[in-house]
Amino acid sequence: MAGMGPPPKPASQRRRTNADSLSPTRVLPRSGRSGPPPEWPLGKGSAGEHRIWADLWATPQAAAWEEVAGIRSVARYVRLLVKAEKPNAPAAICGEVRQMEDRLGLTPMAMLRLRWTVESAEDAEPGLVIVPDVADRWKQAGAE
Secondary structure, X not given: OOOOOOXXXXXXXXXXXXXXXXXXXXXXXXXXXXXXXXXXXXXXXXXXXXXXXXXXXXXXXXXXXXXXXXXXXXXXXXXXXXXXXXXXXXXXXXHHHHXXXXXXOOOHHHHHHHOEEEOOOOOOOOOOOOOOOHHHHHHHHHHO
8 A cells, every 4th residue: 555664574673672562463363263253234235245254254354353343344345345356346446445455454465564463373272273265265165
């Protein structure tokens, strides 16, 4: 996103080592958010919206969204994403989806800027199921 500058450097490369205390990195659970997704807040949704909604609320980022009451923001993202993935989608909708992905931490660069990281496999509790990437789920759903 223009005007946001470069992503933050890893702590080992910083000159000011006290900068971490000002904005610590948020470690997200590798297994994703547990439990059922919140109720769809935007009235009657399509089957595609409900499928993407459920997938997104199982991601590691969803643990952070839940803490800041981001339910309606995620729902608006889902609604626009469904429109953006249709053939001949307007460029304005595609641009808005890209910006919302950044704000919701759904891209690697966005996670760096938000200072989010997913816990490593060594830190995860034994026996936890690792949630597959959302893109993989969508590909699988399309193949069915």
